[in-house]
Amino acid sequence: MISHEIFHTLHQLSRHLTNKQNEALKPAGLYSSQWAVIYVLKQKGSLTQKQLCDYLSVEAPPMTRTIQRLVKQGYVKQLPGQDKREKHVQLTDEALSQYSNWEKIVSDVNNGLLSQFPESSQKELFHLQKTWLKQLV
């Protein structure tokens, strides 16, 4: 019965990686959950909170909190949409000007975490994860 071990190892890996990312982002005043939102917004431009939830597979309430913190820090603004229920979220100029710094911080920590792990293994792992996840969702 290998299932228990797979789940446990995956859980530990996930926590470890998140912790390391948070540690690296701390000097920048950001948390990993905030970075995830910023990263998506940088690529997509403007999204409703619902769209952000769908992209990141997160429920609405935690998304509301993460965005409100980003708004308070001045990194994100919420614009009312045609549909008045929606809030269109986008990065501020301040966030755009800092993006490359943040991107470097995250790239560096990620590369450090992967540095001893051969690229072929990375690709294989990624492929397996993606395949499994696709079956589950």
Add this chain to the structure above:
Amino acid sequence: MISHEIFHTLHQLSRHLTNKQNEALKPAGLYSSQWAVIYVLKQKGSLTQKQLCDYLSVEAPPMTRTIQRLVKQGYVKQLPGQDKREKHVQLTDEALSQYSNWEKIVSDVNNGLLSQFPESSQKELFHLQKTWLKQLV
């Protein structure tokens, strides 16, 4: 730059699996974090909280909370050790008598989550995860 995708996929997988386990355990009145403790205690017999933290790679405060809930539910007891700072934790008879039910619940949900994922892939994924984790810790 594959790193961001690996981290994101792994994070999503971990959340999804935990959510499914919690859902399955709900009728039994248990949470996945409690099950993790019970599972270790069943195999090891009696452990101090420190040892439990080390086995599960969890900090002391969340372990205290999880154990206190298990104590309140009558599934775990804390015995003072030779070293009076320590608390030796072990399963109660009540927990032992229910263990096989819980074990079946978790096995079933785990197997369900893995049912479409070939066993060779499971083994490969587990191997890669374990290898990576070993490098990180």
Add this chain to the structure above:
DNA sequence: GCCTTATAGTTACCTAGGTAATTAATTTCA
């Protein structure tokens, strides 16, 4: 022996993410 340091556990407080219930705006449909 005594004082300092280390360790086990707890408490308080933080982020991350989940469900349930609520509100306001939009759709649907009879």
Add this chain to the structure above:
DNA sequence: TGAAATTAATTACCTAGGTAACTATAAGGC
């Protein structure tokens, strides 16, 4: 058109896990 159902976002409250500060016990150095 007007009532009912749906949807986007929020609020309140829960578990999960992290750090910092604290308490009580144990271990070491003098």
